[in-house]
Amino acid sequence: xxxxxxxxxxxxxxxxxxxxxxxxFPWAHDHSPERSPVVRDLNDGAIPVPELTGPLHIRSSNGxxxxxxPTHVPPRDMPHAxxxxxxxxxQEDAKLEGAIFYGVDDNEYKKLNNSAMMSQGxxxxxxxxxxxxxxxxxCTSQPYRWVCYLVMTASDxxxxxxxxxxTSMISGKGGLILTAGHNLYMHTHGGYVKYLDIYPGLDGRxxxxxxxxxxxxxxxxxxxxxxxxxxxxxxxxILLPASYVDYNQDEFGFGYSIIDDVNxxxxxxxxxxxxxDKPIGSLHxxxxxxxxxxxxxxxxxxxxxxxxxxxxVWMWNRHHFVLVGIHLKGVPxxxxxxxxxxxxxxxxxxxxxxxxxxKQ
Numbered sequence: 001x002x003x004x005x006x007x008x009x010x011x012x013x014x015x016x017x018x019x020x021x022x023x024x025f026p027w028a029h030d031h032s033p034e035r036s037p038v039v040r041d042l043n044d045g046a047i048p049v050p051e052l053t054g055p056l057h058i059r060s061s062n063g064x065x066x067x068x069x070p071t072h073v074p075p076r077d078m079p080h081a082x083x084x085x086x087x088x089x090x091q092e093d094a095k096l097e098g099a100i101f102y103g104v105d106d107n108e109y110k111k112l113n114n115s116a117m118m119s120q121g122x123x124x125x126x127x128x129x130x131x132x133x134x135x136x137x138x139c140t141s142q143p144y145r146w147v148c149y150l151v152m153t154a155s156d157x158x159x160x161x162x163x164x165x166x167t168s169m170i171s172g173k174g175g176l177i178l179t180a181g182h183n184l185y186m187h188t189h190g191g192y193v194k195y196l197d198i199y200p201g202l203d204g205r206x207x208x209x210x211x212x213x214x215x216x217x218x219x220x221x222x223x224x225x226x227x228x229x230x231x232x233x234x235x236x237x238i239l240l241p242a243s244y245v246d247y248n249q250d251e252f253g254f255g256y257s258i259i260d261d262v263n264x265x266x267x268x269x270x271x272x273x274x275x276x277d278k279p280i281g282s283l284h285x286x287x288x289x290x291x292x293x294x295x296x297x298x299x300x301x302x303x304x305x306x307x308x309x310x311x312x313v314w315m316w317n318r319h320h321f322v323l324v325g326i327h328l329k330g331v332p333x334x335x336x337x338x339x340x341x342x343x344x345x346x347x348x349x350x351x352x353x354x355x356x357x358x359k360q
Contacts, residue, residue, distance in 0.1 A: 064353055066345035074320045075255040076168040077142055136272065136283045139201040140208050143321040144283055146253040147312060149202040149274045152183055155190025163273035164238065165312035166200065166253025167323060169348060173355045174251045175240030179310030180328050180341075181225040184236040191226075192216045198238070202274070204281045212244050220354040232296035234328050235341045237351045242360040254312055256323040256343050261293050264324065269300055271327055273311030291337050296344060298325045299337035313340045 136144050146166040153159055164179035177198065185192050193216070200209040218241055224233035245252075259267075270287040278284055288301040298313065313325035325340030341347070 064346065064349035066349050069345045069348045069352075071258040071345075072318070072322070073168060073171075073255045073257075074318075075143070075146075075253060075322065076251045077253075134285045135278070136285050137203050138206075138208070139203040139283050143254060143312075143314065144272060144285075145201040145209065147201065147272050147274075147283060148177060149199040149281060149283075150179065150183055150310065151197045151199075152186075152193040153195055153197075154186050154193050157194075158189055160186070160189075160193075161274065161276065162309045163311040163327075164198070165310075165323070167256065167312075168251035168253050169256055169323075170251070170352050170355050172251065173239065175245035176251065176253070176351070176355065177238040177240070178312070178323070178326055178351070179236055179238065180326060181221040181234040181236040182328075183310050184219050184238075185221040185226050187229065192221070196238070198240075199281075201283075202281045203283065204279070212240055214238055214240065218358055220358070222350065231328065232294070232341060235326050235347065237354050239355055239358045239360070254314055254323045255320050256348070257315065257317050257320075258343060258345060258348075259315075259317075259324060264293055264298070265290055267315060269298075269313050269315055269324060271300075271308070271311050271313050273308030273327065275308050293342065296342050296347075298340045298342045300340070301337055 139145060139147070148164040148166065150162040150164050151159060152162060160183070162179060162183035164177045164183070167176055167178050169178070170176055183193075184196070195213055195215045196219075198212045198214060199207045200212075201207070219236060219238040221236040222230075222233040224230045225235070267290050268287060269290060270285060272283055272285045274281065275284055290298055290300050292299040300313070308327055311327040312323055313327055314321050314323050316322075323343050325342050327338070327340045
């Protein structure tokens with residue numbers, strides 16, 4: 001039987017999932033009514049199911065108003081032409097041209113292929129039981145074209161790799177990317193990265209949507225992570241400069257849904273990113289069920305590896321690809337779960353504030 005378990009540490013609500021069904025996807029289970037969860041001993045802090053299109057009044061930890069933050073925003077897409085850079089190819093003789101990073105040379109490529117550069121002193125993302133990830137190629141269809149391969153150059157010159165995703169979270173803000181905060185701010189490597197290079201929909205050495213270089217003027221990280229290393233605040237946002245994207249067009253990327261505990265637990269989620277245990281630049285898709293939640297974290301049994309920090313965690317909700325989390329870390333110990341920063345109203349309000357601060 002499914003149930004909630006009150007825990008003395010942090011109030012994490014754990015869920016016993018049903019047995020596996022006959023889905024063609026290894027991580028998906030039967031959605032039949034008889035497998036619906038039976039909720040017992042409901043946590044006092046849980047809220048009823050919200051109306052996804054209306055405002056939900058919740059307390060904001062960052063002091064920003066969340067009254068007008070919608071609880072559901074659909075994804076948006078736009079033609080390739082709305083991104084100003086043409087398709088490029090990661091080739092041996094590629095060179096830097098101005099602020100645009102068109103590719104990496106062979107020596108740089110070898111550096112990127114070195115798994116040691118992925119390590120930032122965080123807990124490793126992990127394979128939970130058997131590896132069930134699927135290689136996605138080509139990466140030009142939704143939602144995979146929204147996923148970005150990130151190459152960060154730290155203040156000390158070292159390079160790291162990660163993942164991010166375009167989102168339509170903020171109305172009128174095309175070119176908005178969410179990722180993990182530790183991809184943008186590295187406590188052990190000089191703080192904010194010097195710059196990062198972004199490859200939307202990278203497929204091996206093919207970059208069908210071009211490549212973009214962004215400096216600290218165009219990204220932000222939660223100050224609770226920067227100042228206090230709070231794991232649940234490990235998130236950041238990137239806003240591509242106006243020269244890279246047409247801000248008069250529709251926003252681009254995943255929508256989002258803010259979902260309460262009851263309706264989030266045991267739901268099937270998907271995660272796509274660029275793991276370093278696979279060929280460099282290869283997008284891999286995984287999925288699993290939400291096993292536990294806290295106010296700002298989601299825990300799941302989806303397989304991940306280093307390099308996937310910042311990956312989108314999404315659901316298929318109301319015929320939409322919607323974000324429910326930003327992948328952060330691996331399991332703390334054998335038998336644990338990988339985790340994401342949960343999409344909440346205070347996160348959306350913070351990202352909205354950042355987009356107002358950044359000069360396009």
